[in-house]
Amino acid sequence: MISDIGINKPEAFFPEQPIAQFNQSINVTRTIKGLEAGKPIQITEFFSNGLLLLNELHNHLKKSLPNKTFQEQRAYRSAYRKISSLIYIKIVDHKLTVKKAPAIGWLAKLYPEAGSFLLPFSKVQGLNSSWQWYQNGILLPVLRNKIYPYYGVYFPTRFDHLILFDNWLKRYEGAKKSAIDVGIGSGVLAFQLVKHGFQKVFGTDTNPNAIIGLTESMGDTKMSRKIELDFASLFGKFEKQTELIVFNPPWLPATQDLDKNDEAIYYNETLFPKFFTEAKKRLLPEGKLVIIFSNLAQISHVTKEHPIETELSKGGRFKLDACLKRKVKAASNKTMREQNWRSEEEVELWVLVNG
Incomplete structure (x- = not known):
C-alpha cells in the first residue's frame, strides 16, 4: 500500500534548550567559528539573514578550500553541507517565524503533525525551490506534458x-508489450516509453518519494493504468521477462557511505553486478537492455573503470548491440566552478542483448 511508505524529508529538530540566535547585528566571523566548533545557531528576524550567513560561510570556505577540480568541488560541498546543517530556522504552524519568508506548502504536506520545530536553513531553501517546481511543473523537450517532481526526487536539469x-x-522496431524502468525517479523515461507506444511500463525505485509523487501526479489517469510502480530496489516484484529493460543509473562511484539523498547521484560497488545478474533473468531472449550513462567519472578522474565495459568484457551475460553517444552542451557561463572538463563530457546510450 502506498500509504504504508514513509516519506524522505528533512528531520525536524526539537532542541531541549534554546540555541544561540543570529541576526545582522551578530558578528558573522564569530558565528562561523562557533559553527565550525559544532555549535548550532538559529536564524531570527528576517529570512534574508539566513541567506547572508550562508553567503558568508561560502566566502569563509573559499579562503581555505580550493574549489576548481572535480574532486575539490566534492570536498568543498561536503564541508559546506556539514557546517550549514547547523544553521536552523524555526517553523510554527507550518510557517517560517521570520519576516519576508516564502510560503512553502511542503511544510504542511510533509509535517502535518508537528506544531513547532526547527529545520536546517539550507534544507528550507531546498524545500522552497522544490515547492516552486512541484507547483509550476517543468517542461522537458522530450515530453508533451509537464512533470511535477515531488520533494526529494531527482529530475533532469x-x-x-x-x-x-x-x-x-x-x-x-521491437515488440512494445512491456518494459521495465529500473529507478523510475520522476518518471521521465517511463513517460517517454508510453509516448512511443509501450503498452505497459513497470517502474521501481528505492526512494519512497518517487513512488509517492508519481502515484499522486498520475492519479486515476490513463497514465496510471500504463505505469505500475513498486517501492523496491532493482526489479522488485516484477519477475516476468520483458522485451526492454531501461536503466539510468547514477554516473559517479561513491567515495563514502551513501545516505538516501545521494543514491540518485552516486553508485556503490555492488549496484552494477547485482543489476546485470537480475537483468539477465528478466530479459526475453530477443530483448534489449538499454543503459543511459556518461563518461563523467572518467573525464573528471574519479575512476578509470567503466561498469558497462567491465560487464561486457568479464560478465559473459550480454553482448554489445550498439553504443550511441552525444556531446553534452557546455555548462552555463554563470557557474562559478571550474568546469573545463565539461567540454569532453558525453552521454552514452548502451544497448545490450543476450550473449
Missing part, C-alpha cells in the same frame, strides 16, 4: 541523455 534516448526510441 540537462536533457542530452533524454534526447539520445528519445531518438533511439523513434527507431526502435
Whole structure:
C-alpha cells in the first residue's frame, strides 16, 4: 500500500534548550567559528539573514578550500553541507517565524503533525525551490506534458541523455508489450516509453518519494493504468521477462557511505553486478537492455573503470548491440566552478542483448 511508505524529508529538530540566535547585528566571523566548533545557531528576524550567513560561510570556505577540480568541488560541498546543517530556522504552524519568508506548502504536506520545530536553513531553501517546481511543473523537450517532481526526487536539469534516448526510441522496431524502468525517479523515461507506444511500463525505485509523487501526479489517469510502480530496489516484484529493460543509473562511484539523498547521484560497488545478474533473468531472449550513462567519472578522474565495459568484457551475460553517444552542451557561463572538463563530457546510450 502506498500509504504504508514513509516519506524522505528533512528531520525536524526539537532542541531541549534554546540555541544561540543570529541576526545582522551578530558578528558573522564569530558565528562561523562557533559553527565550525559544532555549535548550532538559529536564524531570527528576517529570512534574508539566513541567506547572508550562508553567503558568508561560502566566502569563509573559499579562503581555505580550493574549489576548481572535480574532486575539490566534492570536498568543498561536503564541508559546506556539514557546517550549514547547523544553521536552523524555526517553523510554527507550518510557517517560517521570520519576516519576508516564502510560503512553502511542503511544510504542511510533509509535517502535518508537528506544531513547532526547527529545520536546517539550507534544507528550507531546498524545500522552497522544490515547492516552486512541484507547483509550476517543468517542461522537458522530450515530453508533451509537464512533470511535477515531488520533494526529494531527482529530475533532469540537462536533457542530452533524454534526447539520445528519445531518438533511439523513434527507431526502435521491437515488440512494445512491456518494459521495465529500473529507478523510475520522476518518471521521465517511463513517460517517454508510453509516448512511443509501450503498452505497459513497470517502474521501481528505492526512494519512497518517487513512488509517492508519481502515484499522486498520475492519479486515476490513463497514465496510471500504463505505469505500475513498486517501492523496491532493482526489479522488485516484477519477475516476468520483458522485451526492454531501461536503466539510468547514477554516473559517479561513491567515495563514502551513501545516505538516501545521494543514491540518485552516486553508485556503490555492488549496484552494477547485482543489476546485470537480475537483468539477465528478466530479459526475453530477443530483448534489449538499454543503459543511459556518461563518461563523467572518467573525464573528471574519479575512476578509470567503466561498469558497462567491465560487464561486457568479464560478465559473459550480454553482448554489445550498439553504443550511441552525444556531446553534452557546455555548462552555463554563470557557474562559478571550474568546469573545463565539461567540454569532453558525453552521454552514452548502451544497448545490450543476450550473449
